Each structure stands twice: as structure tokens, then as C-alpha cells.
Amino acid sequence: MTTKQNVEALLAQGQTVQFAPSGTSMYPLLDPARGDLVIVRPIERGRDRIRRGDVVVYRRDGRPGVYDANGFEQGILVVHRVWKADEETMYLLGDHQSKVEGPLRTKQVIGIMTARVRGGKTLRVESIPYRLSAGLWLMLRPFRMSILRAVKCLLLR
Numbered sequence: 001m002t003t004k005q006n007v008e009a010l011l012a013q014g015q016t017v018q019f020a021p022s023g024t025s026m027y028p029l030l031d032p033a034r035g036d037l038v039i040v041r042p043i044e045r046g047r048d049r050i051r052r053g054d055v056v057v058y059r060r061d062g063r064p065g066v067y068d069a070n071g072f073e074q075g076i077l078v079v080h081r082v083w084k085a086d087e088e089t090m091y092l093l094g095d096h097q098s099k100v101e102g103p104l105r106t107k108q109v110i111g112i113m114t115a116r117v118r119g120g121k122t123l124r125v126e127s128i129p130y131r132l133s134a135g136l137w138l139m140l141r142p143f144r145m146s147i148l149r150a151v152k153c154l155l156l157r
Contacts, residue, residue, distance in 0.1 A: 025094030
């Protein structure tokens with residue numbers, strides 16, 4: 001039996017959570033069709049420094065069901081990768097998106113991903129394979145949608 005968690009409340013209580021994110025904005029790192037899970041720990045204000053490449057959980061401003069001019073739904077919890085960040089602001093995007101969202105306030109971040117679980121195997125974010133693939137994926141941002149389309153075409157032949 002699966003129980004629904006209040007991820008935001010658990011993180012606010014200092015708990016590490018594991019959950020299945022929905023949507024495809026973080027494909028191929030996170031694939032709901034494969035049953036991927038993320039392990040997220042609470043952000044520690046004053047201690048943690050949000051850096052380029054980190055995957056964070058944040059709440060967008062506004063009301064769910066309302067979309068901004070860029071097509072981003074407001075008021076929802078989102079799992080995305082940091083494109084750029086400083087002490088006050090950050091810019092984020094999904095691994096399967098080309099539009100960068102921001103500036104957002106770093107105070108909107110409530111958690112930081114520590115690992116991904118796929119098929120019972122855990123991939124920690126500090127591992128070399130993860131760091132290399134995440135760094136490469138960020139560098140390829142201008143081209144990656146074309147790369148994904150080309151790979152899909154090759155696989156569908």
C-alpha cells in the first residue's frame with residue numbers, strides 16, 4: 001500500500017524523504033515510467049550552499065493551476081536542477097527543458113536531492129558517475145533537446 005506524504009511538512013520537520021516525482025521535466029535523470037525515486041534532505045539555511053548542478057525541491061510562488069508567461073505552473077513543488085545561483089537568487093531548469101526559470105529566491109528551496117533510486121539501485125549525487133553525467137548534461141543544455149530527439153529516432157527505427 002502506498003501512502004501519500006506531505007514532502008514539504010516532512011522536510012520542514014528535518015526529515016529526509018524518499019518520493020516519486022511526477023512529470024517528465026527531469027527526464028532522463030528521473031523517469032516516472034521506470035518508477036524512479038528521489039531521496040531529498042532538508043536544506044540547512046546558513047550551512048548549505050546551493051551550487052550549479054544541484055537538484056533541489058522548491059515551491060513556486062502563486063496558486064496551483066495558474067501558469068506564468070513562460071508556461072510554468074505556479075504554486076507547486078518542483079524538482080529541478082540549478083543552472084546558476086548566488087546567495088539570494090537562483091535559476092533552475094528541468095533536465096528535459098530548454099527554458100531556464102528565474103530568478104527565484106534561494107529561500108524557496110526546501111530540500112536538496114542526495115540520491116536517485118532506480119530498480120532498487122541507489123545513485124548518490126556525490127558519486128563520480130553522477131557528477132560527470134550531470135555536469136555534461138548541463139554543458140549540453142543548448143543542444144540536448146535535439147540530442148534526445150535524435151536518440152528517440154534511432155531507437156524507434
